[in-house]
Amino acid sequence: MKWRLGTLLLVVVLAYTSCGTLMPGSGSAPEAGDSVKVVFIGTDLTKTASMTGFKNADVGKPEDQMRALEAWINANGGIGGRKLEAVYREYEASNDSPAAETTLCSQITQDDRAFAVVLTGQLQSNARPCYAQRQTLMLDATLIANSRETFDSLSPYLWTASYPEYDAFATSFVAVLGREGFFEGRTQAGLVAADSPANRAVYEEIVTPALRKLGVTGTVSWIDTTDLGTLNSGLTQAAITFRSRRIDRVFFLGGARIAPFFLTSAAAQSYTARYGISTFDNPTFMVANPGTIPQAALAGMVGVGFAPGYDVPDSELAFPDTDAERDCQKIYAEAGITFARRENARVAFAYCDAALLLRAAAADLGGSLSAATWGAAAQKVAFRTATGFGGEIGADGHAAGSGYRVLRYETGCSCFTYDGPVIPVGQ
Structure with missing residues (x-):
């Protein structure tokens, strides 16, 4: 029991300890007429659960959820008039380490050449600086404590469409x-x-x-x-x-x-x-x-x-409860994806928050889409999070969880x- 507990602790909590060596990149906004490539990370907890015996909520198939969002956004104006090109990359949680995070960052920023990445389960302290240094927009869907100093130091690249500022x-x-x-x-x-x-x-x-x-x-x-x-x-x-x-x-x-x-x-x-x-x-x-x-x-x-x-x-809070939950639920339902309980939609709703915020803030940018212009627009756009409470980021903010x-x-x-x-x- 002690071994099993300790193993999971080491995997999950290492986020706050290490920092790998990073090389700055030259990531840039897509040119006018191009599609907008966004990588959605899916964090696989299956091996970790089998090692420890801990139970985690069944969150369905994140790649299918991503495809549903891609189809809906492209049928509804795309990202500032451009086609959303969604890419799915799965990350094995039990192998999490600073080196693994740097490798993943390199794949997404150099191989995929993504404009943006949706983070889930990226707990290492070197992960977010890596994407920022390589000028890649981050929509953080990880339940992790990002302080105002962190957001400010990595601006205009780090944002969360779901959670509050720490x-x-x-x-x-x-x-x-x-x-x-x-x-x-x-x-x-x-x-x-x-x-x-x-x-x-x-x-x-x-x-x-x-x-x-x-x-x-x-x-x-x-x-x-x-x-x-x-x-x-x-x-x-x-x-x-x-x-x-x-x-x-x-x-x-x-x-x-x-x-x-x-x-x-x-x-x-x-x-x-x-x-x-x-x-x-x-x-x-x-x-x-x-x-x-x-x-x-x-x-x-x-x-x-x-x-x-x-x-x-759900017995303590009806599901769905908000218009934002209903909107995301409808997008998935149109693709044949349903959720028995709210906890089963954890990843899906965080993906939905990220995708809809990306779309909303890019709507009027046209050919001027970049991390900086998108960020300035995100602080003004009307938005509601499906994952949490509230939504407006505000003039000085980077986090949409406002309640x-x-x-x-x-x-x-x-x-x-x-x-x-x-x-x-x-x-």
Whole structure:
């Protein structure tokens, strides 16, 4: 069990540790009259699931979903009047590494010569800089924490049509924990966070001041995910530290499923706490794997949810719920593709968000299509995300996920539920 857990941890969490050597490229916008080539990455979790025994939602056939979007867009004006040429590349998650990400980046930017790439599961820290240096537009459909600094430093190449910007999310996360009485009667709290520049900046600039205003001191355990040994020892030591300091309120930064894996490590150390969680922690994954994740630890969980397909079952939020969900669902239905539940549409809706945002922002650009002109248009276009809440990117933004709801675990349904209305991220 320890070997299986550690293997998946190493695969999934390495995102925040390494950076490969990158060579700048000469990627450029397609010339007038050309098609627009966009590569959609599909991340294969089959081998990882078989190694670990963890259950993941069935997301169907991403390549077929991509083809449905390609056909619909080309029948409805294309990309600024140009034909969308969609290319599918599958990426094996169990082989994820900085070297593998650099190889994939080279294939897409040099062999495919893509104008844009839709990222899914590209967790390594060298991935996004590689595409930016090679002047390739990124529509990030990976559930990963991209900070404002990251977006700004890689501008105008990095965007997400589905998720929120990390700084605004972190502001809302701590605010919700405070409003929900998570810290009531406590003067200290524990944080478990992947050791990355983005996490450290958010912790120092946003989380620490917010906790101070609540009268709480944070004890952070930075998880070094360089290799299997440092990863496992980091999670174990975090539980030991919190137990020794009698800290019984813990929340997480950085996602990458550190939260569910920490629950297992904590149980092995006879440590229990009440946990603050978010969509970045993939709540439905915790519910779906009772054989490996202590279900008793879920009781009392509260936090922020911004992507229903990762947060709640359809019994708690009707599917479809928004016009954006219905629009994407209709596109796929026309191609004979249907989804039994919202969680089965996770990849399909993220693909749809990326494709529709690409189309919408390019609509009036004509022969001036480039990453820079597209980005300027994306900040003005009317858009709604099917994956999450909200949609307008705004004049200074790069992320279309502009809303969240309070998320909590309910023992009655043994599931996570939403409470209250959609609130703008940052509040």
